Amino acid sequence: MITLFxxxxxxxxxxxxxxxxxxxxxxxKGLVYVAEPVGFSEKDKxxxxxxxxxxxxxxxxxxxxxxxxSWQIALWLDEAYPARPLFGSASATxxxxxxxxxxxxxxHGALFPLVVADIHAHARPQDQAYFRDSREKxxxxxxxxxxxxxxxxxxxxxxxxxxxxxxxxxxxPFISGDAPAYPDYILAGTVLWPRTISPLRxxxxxxxxxxxxxxxxxxxxxxxxxxxxxxx
Amino acid sequence: MITLFxxxxxxxxxxxxxxxxxxxxxxxKGLVYVAEPVGFSEKDKxxxxxxxxxxxxxxxxxxxxxxxxSWQIALWLDEAYPARPLFGSASATxxxxxxxxxxxxxxHGALFPLVVADIHAHARPQDQAYFRDSREKxxxxxxxxxxxxxxxxxxxxxxxxxxxxxxxxxxxPFISGDAPAYPDYILAGTVLWPRTISPLRxxxxxxxxxxxxxxxxxxxxxxxxxxxxxxx
Numbered sequence: 001m002i003t004l005f006x007x008x009x010x011x012x013x014x015x016x017x018x019x020x021x022x023x024x025x026x027x028x029k030g031l032v033y034v035a036e037p038v039g040f041s042e043k044d045k046x047x048x049x050x051x052x053x054x055x056x057x058x059x060x061x062x063x064x065x066x067x068x069x070s071w072q073i074a075l076w077l078d079e080a081y082p083a084r085p086l087f088g089s090a091s092a093t094x095x096x097x098x099x100x101x102x103x104x105x106x107x108h109g110a111l112f113p114l115v116v117a118d119i120h121a122h123a124r125p126q127d128q129a130y131f132r133d134s135r136e137k138x139x140x141x142x143x144x145x146x147x148x149x150x151x152x153x154x155x156x157x158x159x160x161x162x163x164x165x166x167x168x169x170x171x172x173p174f175i176s177g178d179a180p181a182y183p184d185y186i187l188a189g190t191v192l193w194p195r196t197i198s199p200l201r202x203x204x205x206x207x208x209x210x211x212x213x214x215x216x217x218x219x220x221x222x223x224x225x226x227x228x229x230x231x232x
Numbered sequence: 233m234i235t236l237f238x239x240x241x242x243x244x245x246x247x248x249x250x251x252x253x254x255x256x257x258x259x260x261k262g263l264v265y266v267a268e269p270v271g272f273s274e275k276d277k278x279x280x281x282x283x284x285x286x287x288x289x290x291x292x293x294x295x296x297x298x299x300x301x302s303w304q305i306a307l308w309l310d311e312a313y314p315a316r317p318l319f320g321s322a323s324a325t326x327x328x329x330x331x332x333x334x335x336x337x338x339x340h341g342a343l344f345p346l347v348v349a350d351i352h353a354h355a356r357p358q359d360q361a362y363f364r365d366s367r368e369k370x371x372x373x374x375x376x377x378x379x380x381x382x383x384x385x386x387x388x389x390x391x392x393x394x395x396x397x398x399x400x401x402x403x404x405p406f407i408s409g410d411a412p413a414y415p416d417y418i419l420a421g422t423v424l425w426p427r428t429i430s431p432l433r434x435x436x437x438x439x440x441x442x443x444x445x446x447x448x449x450x451x452x453x454x455x456x457x458x459x460x461x462x463x464x
Contacts (some may be wrong), residue, residue, distance in 0.1 A: 072335035091320065094400070094409045101399035106338060106391075167333035168326070170277075177326045 001033060003055040006016040008037035013228045015181070015196040018070040019055040020189030025074050027184065027220040028075060029084045033057070036083040049157075051186070065188050070189075071100055074182055084227040092199040098181040099175065102164075103190055110158040111190065113150035118198035122230070158202070169212050171232035178217060181191050188224060237278050240269035245460045247428040248445040249340070250302040251287040252421030252456075257306050257414060259317045259452040261458070269354070269437055270356055271341060273362035276434040306414055320415040331407065334396075335422055342390040343422065345382035349375040350430035354462070390434070394441060401444050402406040412451060420448040420456060429462050 004023065007016035015021075026033050038045045038054060049056040051068035059065045059080070067076045074096070076083070078086050087093040115133050116135055123131045132143060139146045165187065168175055175183040191213055196198045203209050217225035240257045246252075246267070253338065253367045258265050270277045270286055272357035281288040283300035291297045291312070299308045306328070310318050317360055321327040348367055352375050355363045364375060366425035397419065400407055407415040435441050 007297040088408050089321060089323055091324040091327060091413075093416075094404065094407070095323060095330065097403065097408065098327065098331065098396055098400050098415070101396035102334065128416070151318040152410065163331055164333035167337070168330050171329065172326065175326070177322050181323075183330070184327075 001034065001060050002026065003037050003058045003060065004033045004035045004051075005054055005058075006035040006125070007054045008039055009119070009127075009197060010124055011122075011228055011232075012037070013122060013123070013230075015119065015193055016054055017103075017189035017193040018053075019180075020192045021070040022055040022057065022073050022186050023223065024188060024219070025077060025086055025187035027223060028086060028181070028185065029077055029081055031077070031081060039124050040129035042127075050058065056127075057103050071097070086185075088181075091177075092181065095176075096182040096186070099186050103186050106161045107158070107187075107190055110154060110161050111194065113139065113146050113156050114158060114196040115147070115194050115200055116150075117147035118194075118200070118230070122197040124161055155200070159204065159207070161206075162203075165212075166208055169208060173215065174212070180216065184212075184216060188213075191216075192224055192227065195229050233266065234291050235290045235292065236265045236267045237270050237281075237290075238267040239286045239428060240271055241351070241359075242356055242357070243460055243464075244269070244352075245354060245428045245462075247351065247354070247425055248286055249335075249421035249425040249443065250285075253302040253414075253417050254287040254289065255455065256410070256417035256451070257302075257309060257318055257421060259411070259455060260318060260417065261309055261313055262307070262340050263313060272359035279342055302328070316349075318417075319415075324408075327408075328414040328418070331418050332413060333440060335418050338393045339390070339419075339422055342386060342393050343426065345371065345378050346386050346390060347379070347381035347426050347430040347432055347439065348382075350426075350432070350462070354429040369386075387432070391436065391439070394439075397444075398440055405447065412448065414442045420445075423448075424456055424459065426462050428459065431462055 003024065004019070005013055008014055028139060043052050046052070046054065046056045049058070049066035049068050052066070055070055055073060056066060056068045057073055057090045062080065067073045087096055116139065120128060120131050135143060138177050172178065174180045175187060191202055194202050203213065236258065237250070238246055238251045241247055275284050278284070278288045279288065281290070281298035281300045284298070287302055287305060288298060288300045289305055294312065299305045306318050319328055348371065352360060352363050367375060397407060404410065406412045407419060425436055426434050435445065
């Protein structure tokens with residue numbers, strides 16, 4: 001049994017794009033896990049793994065081996081459990097590594113300020129001061145001011161960062177090819193993030209990426225689709 | 233023998249990032265080609281292929297079969313000449329397709345306005361009117377105004393678009409993995425573009441991408457390194 005330490009906010013919502021990557025990866029591999037909810041300020045729960053960020057996994061079937069960081073977790077899962085690979089070849093690993101770096105910089109760089117005050121509003125009351133303090137240090141201004149500034153044109157910028165994916169999906173059903181694999185889980189986590197804590201509609205209703213997103217939300221018995229949303 | 237129809241500007245410089253992709257791909261596969269120079273306005277030279285843009289290849293060993301568009305050319309080369317694959321697997325093709333879409337939108341979108349007046353200045357005299365007219369329609373203002381506006385902060389934006397590559401190269405010597413393949417040729421073409429026609433230094437001297445670029449310029453007997461630059 002694997003324990004996934006999973007970011008939790010109000011109403012048991014699970015917003016973290018990085019934890020989503022790991023959840024989708026675990027399900028892809030057919031591995032059973034239990035999700036242990038962790039609030040933004042509960043660093044003590046993951047100190048055993050030498051981590052201050054989520055996700056962390058602990059594999060109780062392997063002596064409680066702990067792995068932190070969604071990318072390292074994905075690599076470790078394919079090594080420890082070779083069946084149903086997330087990558088499957090050196091080239092597929094390079095591909096996923098590139099998409100991981102692209103999502104974390106181009107896409108999240110545009111998305112984070114668009115929803116940062118919404119994340120705060122959804123954080124558990126006991127986590128809000130920690131979240132505000134740490135994120136305002138990063139942004140250099142109040143969360144609400146950062147979000148308001150980002151909403152002035154920032155959504156169009158964010159949507160433009162997804163253009164490589166639109167081109168990709170013009171020729172194939174998934175970012176990874178004919179079937180979903182880790183590159184798809186990376187971007188699905190990104191889309192599930194605002195869906196969970198913000199009224200922001202990341203994709204325009206006419207965006208061809210909606211067809212891909214529908215396929216992603218349906219995977220694993222509707223894991224993404226059934227997850228609590230900002231309005232649920 | 234393969235003929236590559238290759239964009240030419242002043243002093244026999246060859247700036248097109250798309251033609252560079254094809255040149256590097258042909259060399260990767262060990263295929264011999266002759267480059268037929270084509271000016272911006274010489275659409276008649278490539279009309280036989282139903283194309284108005286470069287590159288175009290014509291394979292005289294295969295009945296003069298013509299292929300247009302660097303991406304379609306790469307796919308066709310691997311199909312027609314399976315040895316020394318540019319891709320080698322469905323996953324590698326997906327990877328390259330993603331990098332192709334990313335370079336064409338995120339990177340070229342940031343780079344093109346930074347060098348557009350420099351391209352014009354290097355175009356052959358007989359091509360300058362065509363280049364100015366067609367590109368000013370696209371940009372909606374004079375080339376010089378577009379370039380001056382882009383230079384105000386645009387170089388930092390361009391360099392930030394390369395962040396996924398910096399992360400990639402922190403873990404491996406080439407974008408593609410342990411050896412160069414089509415994803416590397418895509419970005420090498422992008423870097424060779426300003427190098428050929430602009431004093432703009434795309435990479436900061438301290439950028440870790442310079443080590444990768446050095447490796448790329450050395451490939452195929454220094455094909456990229458020996459090519460005429462803006463200042464040569």
